[in-house]
Amino acid sequence: MRKFYVVGNLKMNILSREEVTQYLSVLKREAENKHYQHVTLVVCPPFLYLSQFDDLPQGIAKGAQNLFSEKSGAYTGEISPVMLKNDNVEYVILGHSERRRYGGETNEMIRGKILAAIKHHMTPIVCIGETEKERRAEETDRALELQIKTLFSGFSKSQAERVIVAYEPLWAVGTDVVPTTGEILQVRVLLRKLFTEMFDAETAGRIVILYGGSVKSSFLGAVSWEAEMDGVLVGRESLFPYELVKMMGLFEEAAGKEL
Numbered sequence: 001m002r003k004f005y006v007v008g009n010l011k012m013n014i015l016s017r018e019e020v021t022q023y024l025s026v027l028k029r030e031a032e033n034k035h036y037q038h039v040t041l042v043v044c045p046p047f048l049y050l051s052q053f054d055d056l057p058q059g060i061a062k063g064a065q066n067l068f069s070e071k072s073g074a075y076t077g078e079i080s081p082v083m084l085k086n087d088n089v090e091y092v093i094l095g096h097s098e099r100r101r102y103g104g105e106t107n108e109m110i111r112g113k114i115l116a117a118i119k120h121h122m123t124p125i126v127c128i129g130e131t132e133k134e135r136r137a138e139e140t141d142r143a144l145e146l147q148i149k150t151l152f153s154g155f156s157k158s159q160a161e162r163v164i165v166a167y168e169p170l171w172a173v174g175t176d177v178v179p180t181t182g183e184i185l186q187v188r189v190l191l192r193k194l195f196t197e198m199f200d201a202e203t204a205g206r207i208v209i210l211y212g213g214s215v216k217s218s219f220l221g222a223v224s225w226e227a228e229m230d231g232v233l234v235g236r237e238s239l240f241p242y243e244l245v246k247m248m249g250l251f252e253e254a255a256g257k258e259l
């Protein structure tokens with residue numbers, strides 16, 4: 001059965017509990033009494049508000065935007081995977097380009113976080129992507145290969161297939177510049193080839209791959225199913241819950257047509 005994902009990354013937005021309550025009331029109103037068979041929406045609010053994201057309608061799960069690779073201890077300011085799991089978090093975005101840029105995260109650090117998420121039964125959504133400079137120098141494939149090989153180094157097949165990969169070219173994040181369907185498809189093909197070499201074709205076929213970067217519902221097909229992607233990672237548009245629910249509907253419809 002074809003399965004899609006819409007991941008809403010709220011980033012460091014929504015500034016009060018009252019705003020969260022408002023956001024949730026729209027989300028629930030838009031999504032209630034609908035049944036989603038082919039799509040899951042994962043909403044990833046800031047840590048502080050995670051506990052408000054309970055009792056979500058069918059088809060909607062909650063995710064976090066980061067975690068620390070240790071279980072507990074003297075790690076000021078960090079969040080344990082166990083804390084997240086105990087708060088019903090099912091997914092966690094890892095290695096977002098903004099965490100790499102502002103938090104100095106490296107592929108090695110992110111690899112440790114992926115393993116921690118898997119160990120504690122959460123699904124990691126791992127971001128990769130090339131910079132504008134790498135793209136101009138035609139080094140996209142090389143950059144992505146280096147990231148994938150480090151992030152998945154030493155993983156077993158069963159660990160690898162628990163990971164969701166989000167391809168987010170850095171030049172498309174927050175810019176309203178979006179790659180063509182052909183460009184995204186090329187990355188899809190590259191990732192399938194890399195995963196086949198590292199694991200096997202079956203595992204490569206099981207690893208979910210999303211597109212992220214300036215996604216809007218008006219061109220959802222062009223950046224997702226037309227490019228053989230399994231869904232999208234959404235930034236700014238996720239601040240509008242009705243847009244996320246609209247995307248769920250579009251995926252549900254697209255999956256229905258494929259049957």
Ligand code: 13P
Binds near residue numbers: 168175212213236
């Ligand atoms: P935008 O959709 O705002 O470009 O952000 C993309 C993103 O970084 C999602 O993780």
